[in-house]
Amino acid sequence: MIEIERKFLVNSKVFKDESINTNRIVQGFLNTDPLRTVRVRIKGDTGFLTVKGIGSDLGTTRFEWETVVPVEEAEALLKLAEPGVIEKIRYEVPCGKHLFEIDEFFGDNSGLIVAEIELESEDEAFETPQWLGEEVTGINKYYNSQLSKKPFKTWIP
Amino acid sequence: MIEIERKFLVNSKVFKDESINTNRIVQGFLNTDPLRTVRVRIKGDTGFLTVKGIGSDLGTTRFEWETVVPVEEAEALLKLAEPGVIEKIRYEVPCGKHLFEIDEFFGDNSGLIVAEIELESEDEAFETPQWLGEEVTGINKYYNSQLSKKPFKTWIP
Numbered sequence: 001m002i003e004i005e006r007k008f009l010v011n012s013k014v015f016k017d018e019s020i021n022t023n024r025i026v027q028g029f030l031n032t033d034p035l036r037t038v039r040v041r042i043k044g045d046t047g048f049l050t051v052k053g054i055g056s057d058l059g060t061t062r063f064e065w066e067t068v069v070p071v072e073e074a075e076a077l078l079k080l081a082e083p084g085v086i087e088k089i090r091y092e093v094p095c096g097k098h099l100f101e102i103d104e105f106f107g108d109n110s111g112l113i114v115a116e117i118e119l120e121s122e123d124e125a126f127e128t129p130q131w132l133g134e135e136v137t138g139i140n141k142y143y144n145s146q147l148s149k150k151p152f153k154t155w156i157p
Numbered sequence: 158m159i160e161i162e163r164k165f166l167v168n169s170k171v172f173k174d175e176s177i178n179t180n181r182i183v184q185g186f187l188n189t190d191p192l193r194t195v196r197v198r199i200k201g202d203t204g205f206l207t208v209k210g211i212g213s214d215l216g217t218t219r220f221e222w223e224t225v226v227p228v229e230e231a232e233a234l235l236k237l238a239e240p241g242v243i244e245k246i247r248y249e250v251p252c253g254k255h256l257f258e259i260d261e262f263f264g265d266n267s268g269l270i271v272a273e274i275e276l277e278s279e280d281e282a283f284e285t286p287q288w289l290g291e292e293v294t295g296i297n298k299y300y301n302s303q304l305s306k307k308p309f310k311t312w313i314p
Contacts, residue, residue, distance in 0.1 A: 001233060030188055030208060031188040031190075031193070033188075036187045036238070036239070038195050049206070051234055051237065063233070063237070065233065067206070067226070069224070073158075073222060076220070077208055080192065080208065080220065
C-alpha cells in the first residue's frame, strides 16, 4: 500500500511508437486535499476508487489504496466529484525492465504529457528514454487532484 | 443507491432491553463535505468505505454507495482521516416490521443517542416506540461527518 513513483515531463510524442497498450481515463475527485485524496476513475470499462495519502519529503513515496468498482457505480460516484473532471489517454511504454505510464491530457489540461515510473526503492536505477524530460516528482501542481482545480491552461508560463 | 432514512433522538435507554444485536463502530472521514462525504468505518471485524451525496430538501433521501474493505485496510485508511474519529455502539431494535439502528456515542459525543429507521418511501408509516424522541432528520449537526468536527460536548445548550 506504499507506492514509490517518479514523474517526468515528456518532450515529444515519439513514445507513442513504443506503446503496448492505451486506455482512455476519465477521473474526478471526492477530495483533492493532498492529505487524503479520494479519486474516482474510469479506465477503459473498469471503475476504480483510490485513496492516497500525503507524499514523502521527496514526493516519491505515497500511501495508496485502491478498489475496483463496477463502471456504472463509478459513473454515479463521478457525479458527486468536485468540479474539474480530468480526461486523458494513458500509454504503456516498456523501457528496459520498467514500464512508463504516460498520460496525454485533454480539455483544460491539453498540451500536458506526463510520464510515471513505479520503482521498488527510491534510489532504484532505470533507463531514461530520449523523450523523457524534466523530473516533476512531488511538485504539487502536477498532481491530478491539483490539475482538476487549476488546470494546465491556467498556468502562467 | 438511494437511501431513505429518518433520524430521531432517543429519550431513554430502555431500548437496550429490546436490542437483538450490538456492534462497536469506529469511524472517521476522508471528506466531511455534505456534497460528497467519504466515510471509513470499522464495525465489529469488518471494514467499510462509504460515499454519500447531499440530502434531499427534507433530508430524508440521500445517495449512498458502500463497499466492504478488509479491516486492516480500513485501519490504514482511518489513519488518513480528518481529526475527530467517532466511536459508538450500534444497537439493532426491531419494531413492528421495521428495524431501528440506535447509536450510543462515546468520547466527545458522549450523551448523544440517535435512532435511525430505513424506509421504502418518504411517507411510509412506522410504529413509534415510547423511547423515540424528537425527529432530527436532515439537521446537519447530527450528521456523523459534522459530529466528527463539532462534537456534541461543544454544542451550546
